[in-house]
Amino acid sequence: MRTPSFIACWSAHGGVGRTLAVWGVGRVLAARGLRVLLVDLDLESPGLTRIVGSDGEGLVEWAVARGGVQALVERCVPLGEGLRVLPAGRLDASYWDRLDGWTAEARDVAWGELRRAIVAAEVADLVLIDAAAGASRAAERGVRALADRVVLFTALDRQHVAGTAELRRRCEEAGLATRVVGSPLPVGEDELRATREAAARAAGLELSLVVPQHPRVALDERASERGPLHAAHVELARVLLIDAGFEGRSILPAVAAAIADEAWPRVVSLMRLAKVIEPSGASLAVTLGWLREHAAPGASDPVFALLVEALPADAPVHASFATALHRAGNPLARGFYEKFLAEAPDHADMLGNFAAFLSDVCGEHDLAEACYQRALAIDGEDADHRGNYANFLALVRGDAARADAAYRETIARAPEDAHHLGNYANFRVSAFADMAGAEALYRRALAVEPDDGNLLGNFARLLFAEGRAAEGRELLARALDASEPASALRCELCFYAFAHAPELCPDALTQLLAALAAGVRSPGWDLAANVARARGDGHPQAELLATLAKVIADEAPQAALDAFARG
Incomplete structure (x- = not known):
């Protein structure tokens, strides 16, 4: 765990907004996900203790009693998630007696013990x-013993x-x-202020930033949630984080790890922290690539909402959001597609992606087809969107003739694309029972991608259904090696093994049932020919096979398998 950074806020005189800045900066950082401890070391005038309204024991009582961690x-x-305050003490009538009885020597010892206890507490x-x-000298000794860095607050008189x-x-x-902060500086005295700033520089004081004067502070010392005073506290929080060693390049790896773990609250906290350090949010754009691989609808929405706020609103950002949200199946992608296409209405690639989104996520098939057609009219040589349109015509429209033509046009433009070849092979089997044509397409695809688990499994399905078990076993064994446990592909492969080649996967039925119970499905995947072949070969559990095939294809509920479990 990282050792906390200790930053002291000090001033030569009171009335410069030091305590209010500690309170305001602490609130800003805690709201961004950092764990912040505020320590009231102004024991003679404990303003921070009064701001938080503490009536319990604090630093003085702990130190006098020589307390532990x-x-x-x-x-x-x-005070809410991430923010704690160590008050000066219980501000009753005897507080001042306890303070007077605490010797200077004991205080000097206590400061070192306090720092060690805070580090050990890991809060x-x-x-x-x-x-x-x-x-x-007493104030100086406390600062020296506790602080790594110091922020000096000063007026300019x-x-x-x-x-x-x-x-x-x-x-x-x-x-x-040290950093020097001008506070509180009046607005509207530009000439005099310039003169006094020059005098401060001559005295060796270069102002890092300025906290403006606000009349309300004289009436209410609580930190504001908006306005110039709040903005100054946000900026001070940013520079203090950088001083303490928090940088975008050190935070982003932690963001990547949290995204990979799908720890969304942690992701949000880290992104808020990065946004404080780098208000432009430019470095956060890299997170979109990580989110495309891991984002889940619902859980990740706050992450995207934060990025929407952090990143500039331009076409590349809209495209990135649309793609990332689409990959997650998140309906919020629609707004970003529409914003992008409003700026670039003839962008064929985004039109094609939007068409797929409208069909797959929104179920708006007529609008999806119109977008596919616009994309292909703009870029007729794009094989990927033409292939997606072919899938749309086959699976959504059920228009075999138009789908077949679209697949042929796709293959003509990408004759060595294994993905499109495999999709066309699947279509030739399902739409026309063209086993020979499909076999030729599978072989062409495997010549390009010989270890593709989906191609191997789909071709094995055809071979088993055709009664060519020996060839099917060889492909199935390779496909099993290439598949991930509990995936939709492994679910299909376990079905083939249970139906046709149990020796290749002795626990195929166990794996298959576990995957189905976990909700794994291959909607619309037709296994009727394999069931018929297994039944003809005398499979001892043909009825179970038939039911499994329907559940896999999402054509029967999971409960349909209960009868076999009871049997």
Whole structure:
């Protein structure tokens, strides 16, 4: 686990929005999925403790009692997922007595123990410390003992600039990197502000960013959810993450791993974090490729919603979203297809993809056919979309004559494409019982892709149905080696083994039943010829075979198999 980064927020004087910034930045980072601990180290004026309204024990009581790790965790106040606050203490009448009785020597020891306990507790990725205002040695020792980096908050009047320059000098002596934040700076005093910023630079203070003055803060110290003050806290959160070593290139591998695990809440958290670091979201575009392989409808919707917000709205992004969502079978793809095609109405490839989406996901077959026809009119040489159109005509329209013509045109344009050859072979069997023609097509396809499990299995189906068991066994054995457990292909292959070649897969029926129980199906896959051949060969469980064939093809419910289980 990553050791948390400790960042102290310090100021030479009060009234510069330091505590409010700690609170606001902590909320921003926790909302983006980071585990954040806020520590109220301003023990004499515990503003953070008052903001969160804590009435329990805190840092002072823990330190005086020399508590352990668990005692520290118990004193941290949880404020929603990912955000905790360690208050200064219980702010009752005796708090100040406890504070006065806590010696300087004991405090110095406690700071080291506090840091070690926070690390051991493993409750934070980032620790933000609201340090006491002022240049006292006591405040300095607390910052030195706890912080890895320091953010100095300052106004630009002479008093604040001089005090902040002294704090920066001490941080440099201690080897602590610093950022200087101008806060709160008034709007509308541009000339005077420019003069004072120049004076600050002359004193060695270069402002990293500016927090604007807002009158409401004088009346309500709680962080706002919008507006210029919130925007400043978001920007400060971004630069602090970078300072703490969080970078897009280090976050993206974690995003890839979370997508592969389909851990969608973790994906969303990491993407939000990356968005804070890189507001343009440009690096997040790479995640679309990973999502195409792993995204699931429903579970991944928040991921895509976040990307919609993060990435610029242009045609390539619309295409990427459409493709990724389509691959997941997600109806949200439609909006992105339509946005893309509104900008590029003659893009043949996207028209063809949209046609497949409309048919496969939406069931809008008339509109799908119109899109196929537009795509092919624009690019008549595209074999893939012509092949998809042939599948559409065969499987959706049931128009054998038009489908056959479309398959022939596809093969003419891609004579060595194993995928199209195999699809045409399947069609010749189902539509015309053309076993010889299909065999020739399967052999052409296997000459191109000799280890393709689907081609091997489909050709084996034909050979077994034709009574050519020896040839079928040889292909089935190769197909089994090429198939993935519990896949639709393995389900079909186990059926062939159970029906025709049980010696190739002794547990074929067990695997087949498990796959069907898990919902694996091959809708419309016709196994009637194989059932007839097995029945003719005297298969001892021909009725079970017939029922299995219907369940595989999604033409009978799973419950149809119950009668055989009872038998």
